[in-house]
Amino acid sequence: AQSVTQPDIHITVSEGASLELRCNYSYGATPYLFWYVQSPGQGLQLLLKYFSGDTLVQGIKGFEAEFKRSQSSFNLRKPSVHWSDAAEYFCAVGAMEYGNKLVFGAGTILRVKS
């Protein structure tokens, strides 16, 4: 069965520090991968996506993610966090074989301290 694991429920980082949010997936197909961000009371905003090609993808707001097939991971990174990055982050996985259906992780809540 398809599954996505985000091991960290909460992460707190200082403003200006680097950030890495972990995502591991279990999928019986060639996956395509997404990171979404959700601010309180808001819908999901797409940060970045990986479909194929270069395994390091750049997204909006200075985020990047690296697809590592051997580790079944798609970790999200940012070199310097801003207070406005405080939100909940969701990793999602889909595949054409599954009709474009997305399976989401449980999310990681990011807190930024000044």
Place this chain on the structure above:
Amino acid sequence: EAGVAQSPRYKIIEKRQSVAFWCNPISGHATLYWYQQILGQGPKLLIQFQNNGVVDDSQLPKDRFSAERLKGVDSTLKIQPAKLEDSAVYLCASSLGLTGIGQETQYFGPGTRLLVL
């Protein structure tokens, strides 16, 4: 370009009552999705439409939930009767729906927050 629209944004009802949510996808998007997001969890797909046909409703509790997309544009999701465990955010998303390419980005609306008392 207008995004995915949803209404209402908030709804409070008592258990056993009925409720309906409305979604208007991005213009030209053939595929529409309804997700349920329970507090502390990621969104879970309830139903997926391609135009006005159902692609996947395997996780829709069909004894109480129903959804339709009659003209292949707007969609409504209904719960009747509601239970306490239906308290959640209901998210609507849409994508272009170009069949066969398998690489589609889903765009989400702001959601409807439902509280069942």
